[in-house]
Amino acid sequence: MHTERSELDSIEPRDAQELYLKYKATEVTDKTLRSHRYRTNPFVEWCDEQGIDDMNDVTGRHLQEYRLWRQEDGDLAKITLNQQMSTIRVFLKWCGSIEAVPADLYEKVMVPRVSPEQQRREETLDADTAEAILDYLSTFNYASVEHAVIAVLWETGIRLGAANSLDVGDIDVENERIELVHRPEQDTQLKNGQGGERPIAMTPELASLLEDYIENMRHDAVDEYGRKPLFVTSHGRMHRTTLRGVVYRATAPCFRNEPCPDCTGPADKKCEEAVSPHAIRRGSITNYLTEDVPVEVIGDRMDVSRDVLDKHYDKRSEDVKLEQRRGYLENL
Numbered sequence: 001m002h003t004e005r006s007e008l009d010s011i012e013p014r015d016a017q018e019l020y021l022k023y024k025a026t027e028v029t030d031k032t033l034r035s036h037r038y039r040t041n042p043f044v045e046w047c048d049e050q051g052i053d054d055m056n057d058v059t060g061r062h063l064q065e066y067r068l069w070r071q072e073d074g075d076l077a078k079i080t081l082n083q084q085m086s087t088i089r090v091f092l093k094w095c096g097s098i099e100a101v102p103a104d105l106y107e108k109v110m111v112p113r114v115s116p117e118q119q120r121r122e123e124t125l126d127a128d129t130a131e132a133i134l135d136y137l138s139t140f141n142y143a144s145v146e147h148a149v150i151a152v153l154w155e156t157g158i159r160l161g162a163a164n165s166l167d168v169g170d171i172d173v174e175n176e177r178i179e180l181v182h183r184p185e186q187d188t189q190l191k192n193g194q195g196g197e198r199p200i201a202m203t204p205e206l207a208s209l210l211e212d213y214i215e216n217m218r219h220d221a222v223d224e225y226g227r228k229p230l231f232v233t234s235h236g237r238m239h240r241t242t243l244r245g246v247v248y249r250a251t252a253p254c255f256r257n258e259p260c261p262d263c264t265g266p267a268d269k270k271c272e273e274a275v276s277p278h279a280i281r282r283g284s285i286t287n288y289l290t291e292d293v294p295v296e297v298i299g300d301r302m303d304v305s306r307d308v309l310d311k312h313y314d315k316r317s318e319d320v321k322l323e324q325r326r327g328y329l330e331n332l
Contacts, residue, residue: 008056011100013047016055020094032128039087042070055100060108063088067110078112085111125251125275125283127290130154136256143212146250149231149243152178153277155206157284157302160247160277162190164240166230168214176207186225188237196303248274285313 011019017040024036046066052058066088071081089109096103134154137147152163162180165188170179178200182190190196202210214230221232229237231246238246249255252271281302288298295306304313 007099008101009099010054010056011098012053013044013055016095016098016100017041017044017091019098020091023094028128032126035126036087036091039084040091042073042084043088043091046070055095058092058101058105060105063092063105063109079114082112082114085109123275123279123282124286125154125280127283127287129251130280130283130287133251133256137250140256143209143217145213145217145231146246148210148213148217149246150250150280151206151209153247153280154284155202156200157281157288157298158200159191159281159303160240160243162196162303163277164188164229164231164238164243165190168218168228168230171210171214171230173207173211176202176204178202186223186227190303192303198300198303200301244277247277247280251275251280282313285309289314 017037020040021033021037025033028036043066046069047053047058050062050065052062067081067085070076070084076084089106089111092101092109093106095101096105130150133150134147137144137150141147149163152158152166153160156178158180165180165183166178170181172179180190180196180198180200182188182194182197184193210230218230219232219234221234221236222228223232223237227237231238231243233242248270252274253259254271254273285298285302285304288301289295295309298304299306299309302309302313
């Protein structure tokens, strides 16, 4: 479909952005809405600098110039530029739907390609997707092993090995806490040994879920040491590979009946859209940071140092960090 420019309706870039955000507010959470605002703000500012006061005038050449400016001015990593330009593409597609730009203009947005290695390094489960997964599981697979595993990993941010080490006795439903214990002599180890041992608070919702999972859905099995693992098969404690498979299965869009265009392999193969357990940990930490939970609290809860957290886990955009700093300054 092609719209002639003479048929377009005039609208200023900032007004188009506000209308777009009002539209998105009807279908996404507040966190996602903030992300869309952060990612479209630079485009609106760039249009103002360039003297573009009507979306009707935006061309493919402008989009290429904007991408180069954004990359140089923002000093963005490739994966970040990929995310920012992807959002601009969505914004322009919506603008086409209200005849503010040609309907096919969004196709001219050049989104930088990111290698599979880069994607894995930066792979993060965002809060909205996590919420969608948990909502689906709560509705259609309540207290299943998939529901329990994803809920524990997302709320606590613990590593896969730590989740695999949990016993039923480590779950204190009444006091809403989880106890992480290093037991190397019985083949369940924490990454940082005894230094990683700690209690973790859980919400009443997670406590209730785990209580229902343990009572109604968990296999009544023990491991070779006579312990009662939290996550089990009929033969005993789940192998880490099996637990990882649970995560891959539950995070695949096709699992919750959503479009999954890149999922073309056999049913027993990992869906390309699924994420790893570490992506859940990374997303959980980023979510806590975005919610302004103190770094020290996150570090203690997730067993991660400040330096490692900053370098490998904090996936907030610079725009998000800016707005959070602005919030602190406004409260002074």
